Amino acid sequence: MNQLVEITERQIGEWDKYKRVNFFNQLSGVRTPFLIGTRSNDEIDNLAIFNSVVHIGANPPLLGFVMRPTTVERHTYNNIKGSKVLSMNLVHKEILDKAHQTSAKYPSEQSEFEAVGLSVLRGLESVPYVKESNVSLQLGFVEEHKIKNGTILLVCEIKKVYVNAKYWSDKEDLDFGKMKTVGVSGLYNYYTLESLKRLDHV
Amino acid sequence: MNQLVEITERQIGEWDKYKRVNFFNQLSGVRTPFLIGTRSNDEIDNLAIFNSVVHIGANPPLLGFVMRPTTVERHTYNNIKGSKVLSMNLVHKEILDKAHQTSAKYPSEQSEFEAVGLSVLRGLESVPYVKESNVSLQLGFVEEHKIKNGTILLVCEIKKVYVNAKYWSDKEDLDFGKMKTVGVSGLYNYYTLESLKRLDHV
Numbered sequence: 001m002n003q004l005v006e007i008t009e010r011q012i013g014e015w016d017k018y019k020r021v022n023f024f025n026q027l028s029g030v031r032t033p034f035l036i037g038t039r040s041n042d043e044i045d046n047l048a049i050f051n052s053v054v055h056i057g058a059n060p061p062l063l064g065f066v067m068r069p070t071t072v073e074r075h076t077y078n079n080i081k082g083s084k085v086l087s088m089n090l091v092h093k094e095i096l097d098k099a100h101q102t103s104a105k106y107p108s109e110q111s112e113f114e115a116v117g118l119s120v121l122r123g124l125e126s127v128p129y130v131k132e133s134n135v136s137l138q139l140g141f142v143e144e145h146k147i148k149n150g151t152i153l154l155v156c157e158i159k160k161v162y163v164n165a166k167y168w169s170d171k172e173d174l175d176f177g178k179m180k181t182v183g184v185s186g187l188y189n190y191y192t193l194e195s196l197k198r199l200d201h202v
Numbered sequence: 203m204n205q206l207v208e209i210t211e212r213q214i215g216e217w218d219k220y221k222r223v224n225f226f227n228q229l230s231g232v233r234t235p236f237l238i239g240t241r242s243n244d245e246i247d248n249l250a251i252f253n254s255v256v257h258i259g260a261n262p263p264l265l266g267f268v269m270r271p272t273t274v275e276r277h278t279y280n281n282i283k284g285s286k287v288l289s290m291n292l293v294h295k296e297i298l299d300k301a302h303q304t305s306a307k308y309p310s311e312q313s314e315f316e317a318v319g320l321s322v323l324r325g326l327e328s329v330p331y332v333k334e335s336n337v338s339l340q341l342g343f344v345e346e347h348k349i350k351n352g353t354i355l356l357v358c359e360i361k362k363v364y365v366n367a368k369y370w371s372d373k374e375d376l377d378f379g380k381m382k383t384v385g386v387s388g389l390y391n392y393y394t395l396e397s398l399k400r401l402d403h404v
Binding site: 006015026027028031051058061103173 | 204205206207208209217220221222223224225226227228229230231232233234236253254255256257258259260261262263264265266268270292295298299302303305306333334335336337338339344345347349350351352353355357360362363364365366367368370374375376378379383384385387388389390391392393394395396397398399400401402403404
């Protein structure tokens with residue numbers, strides 16, 4: 001039987017700010033981070049890593065992500081509100097360090113693609129994709145919801161889906177383990193993933 | 203260099219409904235599912251697996267999750283709106299099949315705990331926890347946001363945190379790999395997780 005420990009407010013209050021933030025962030029578990037690519041009115045590409053992407057619906061295909069009103073993320077927010085378009089790009093083991101580094105502060109005239117060393121892939125739309133990613137999505141802005149603590153849920157519709165041919169089987173299943181997709185928990189703890197099993201739909 | 207394939211609307215349109223739903227659900231990546239425990243006015247415990255838990259903030263500690271307005275999830279929704287309290291319980295390899303089975307339809311007078319064979323742990327609050335889980339949270343309802351497609355984002359505040367003593371190190375880090383926590387992608391593809399590395403906070 002499990003012996004449970006209660007992690008009390010008093011205990012948490014003794015940690016420094018980053019430990020507290022990291023702890024509570026971890027309690028939502030592990031999820032795959034995404035690199036969100038946008039482009040400003042001044043044609044500067046922006047790239048930022050987000051750990052808070054969530055499935056909202058399949059018909060129409062909607063995703064959401066939560067952003068804090070901080071300097072780093074404001075570029076992403078302003079660009080999306082301006083151009084109404086963005087890309088989401090999956091992160092794998094080989095590009096993890098670069099992807100993580102996009103959360104540093106860079107001057108607004110500098111593209112994070114250049115700053116961290118990731119390659120831009122640009123289609124007919126102005127939105128930049130990450131060339132190294134195994135799955136890239138093009139999305140359009142749909143709506144936003146302001147949450148009590150000042151964060152914002154942005155809801156976006158999936159417009160285009162690109163998958164690295166190496167990992168596409170012409171079936172609807174994607175194997176995130178084979179793609180060496182990483183997971184993240186909290187601010188900086190990364191995980192590898194491996195396919196365990198497929199259960200029946202109940 | 204990656205050779206990209208575009209998965210077109212036409213292609214997706216040829217799949218049956220579940221394949222389409224599974225495909226778009228997968229595009230939000232892999233994340234740890236949670237068992238959400240609630241209790242009805244009639245004192246029936248409800249337990250349902252959710253794949254859409256997202257971190258919203260650390261101060262105050264807020265989590266959100268997205269629910270569709272379906273029969274199964276309506277029990278969870280009604281109970282939360284009634285009692286204002288819920289538990290979130292982490293899923294590991296040993297209880298995965300039972301956890302997945304909670305998404306089947308059961309009559310409202312039957313508790314999913316009994317139906318799938320998971321054990322109730324009840325504290326002073328009325329909310330039921332999953333005894334077998336390695337991390338359990340008690341949360342209070344904060345607010346809800348209705349999204350365009352009819353789904354609802356429920357925002358909740360973390361009130362209590364319980365961790366299996368075996369996995370608690372008195373530091374703020376949780377190792378979800380050691381706990382054999384599972385990840386899920388789409389409706390039914392499950393993954394194992396293993397700690398890869400901790401990067402610096404940037």
